[in-house]
Amino acid sequence: xxYLTRKIEFSAAHLYHNPALSAEENRRIFGKCNNPKGxxxxxxxxxxxxxxxxxxxxxxxxxxELKEILEREIVVxxxxxFLNYEVPELKGQIPTCxxxxxxxxxxxxxxxxxxxxxxxxxxxSPDLFAECYRNGASQA
Amino acid sequence: MSxxxxxxxxxxxxxxxxxxxxxxxxxxxQNWRIYGKCNNPYGxxxxxxxxxxxSGTVDPAxxxxxxxxxxxxxxxxxxxxxxxxxxxxxxxxxxxxxVPTTENVCREIYRRLKRFPLAKLERVRxxxxxxNAFEYAGEEIQDRAAVQ
Numbered sequence: 001x002x003y004l005t006r007k008i009e010f011s012a013a014h015l016y017h018n019p020a021l022s023a024e025e026n027r028r029i030f031g032k033c034n035n036p037k038g039x040x041x042x043x044x045x046x047x048x049x050x051x052x053x054x055x056x057x058x059x060x061x062x063x064x065e066l067k068e069i070l071e072r073e074i075v076v077x078x079x080x081x082f083l084n085y086e087v088p089e090l091k092g093q094i095p096t097c098x099x100x101x102x103x104x105x106x107x108x109x110x111x112x113x114x115x116x117x118x119x120x121x122x123x124x125s126p127d128l129f130a131e132c133y134r135n136g137a138s139q140a
Numbered sequence: 141m142s143x144x145x146x147x148x149x150x151x152x153x154x155x156x157x158x159x160x161x162x163x164x165x166x167x168x169x170q171n172w173r174i175y176g177k178c179n180n181p182y183g184x185x186x187x188x189x190x191x192x193x194x195s196g197t198v199d200p201a202x203x204x205x206x207x208x209x210x211x212x213x214x215x216x217x218x219x220x221x222x223x224x225x226x227x228x229x230x231x232x233x234x235x236x237x238x239v240p241t242t243e244n245v246c247r248e249i250y251r252r253l254k255r256f257p258l259a260k261l262e263r264v265r266x267x268x269x270x271x272n273a274f275e276y277a278g279e280e281i282q283d284r285a286a287v288q
Contacts, residue, residue: 095203129151
C-alpha cells in the first residue's frame with residue numbers, strides 16, 4: 001500500500017456561536033472566536049489517499065485528477081467564503097476544525113474512486129489541526 | 141471499507157530546555173563513544189516542539205472534542221511550565237534515573253498527558269530540531285493485555 005498526500009490552501013472566515021446558549025455562555029466557551037463579526041484563517045488541507053500503484057502508470061491515482069477534485073469540492077466551496085453563512089454543509093454546526101474536517105471527509109470520500117481516502121488533516125494554524133481517518137486504519 | 145471515521149484534534153506547543161545525554165551505567169569512554177557531542181558535560185539545549193493528538197466525541201453544542209482553553213491550561217501546567225527553560229537532567233525528576241533523550245522525553249510527556257481527563261490522548265510527537273522527530277502512542281501490547 002502506498003499513501004499519497006496532496007496539500008491545498010484556502011482562506012475563509014468563521015465565528016463560533018451557538019444560538020442555544022446565552023451570550024455569556026457563548027463568550028465563556030468560545031472566547032474571542034465568538035466575536036459576532038467573525039475572523040479568518042489561512043487553512044491548509046492535507047489529503048492522503050491509499051492504494052496500490054497501477055502497474056502501467058505507476059500511480060495510485062492521477063494527481064491532476066485529485067487536484068481537480070480538491071478544487072471543485074473544497075476550494076470552490078470554501079475559499080474566500082464565510083463558512084457559517086456560505087457553506088451549506090456546515091449549516092447548524094459550529095465551524096471548528098473538527099467539524100470542517102468531518103465535512104471535508106464526507107465531501108471527498110465518495111469522489112475518490114481510485115485508491116481510497118485514507119486521511120484528511122486540516123490546519124487552522126500551524127499549531128492547531130484536526131484529522132479524520134477510518135478507525136482501525138493504520139496511520140500514515 | 142469498514143470502521144467508523146475517527147476525528148482527532150492536534151495541537152502544538154513549544155519549550156526550550158537543556159539536556160545532556162549521559163548514562164551512569166556506562167563508562168566515560170562509552171558515554172563519549174555513544175552520545176558524542178551530546179555528552180558534553182555542560183549540556184546543550186534545543187527548541188522542542190510538542191505535537192499532541194487527542195480523540196473523543198465532537199460535542200454538537202461546541203463543535204469541539206475538547207475546549208482549547210482547558211487543553212492549553214493542562215499542557216502548559218504539566219509540560220511547558222515543567223520543562224521550559226529548565227535543565228531536563230537536573231530540574232525534572234523523571235530524568236534523574238533515565239537519560240533525557242528525546243525518545244524518553246516523548247514518553248514522559250505521553251505519561252503526563254495520558255491523565256488528561258477531557259479527551260483521549262492518541263499520540264505525542266516531539267521535534268528536537270526540525271530534522272529530528274520522535275513519536276509515541278503508548279504500548280499497544282500492554283493496553284491489550286490490560287483489556288483481557
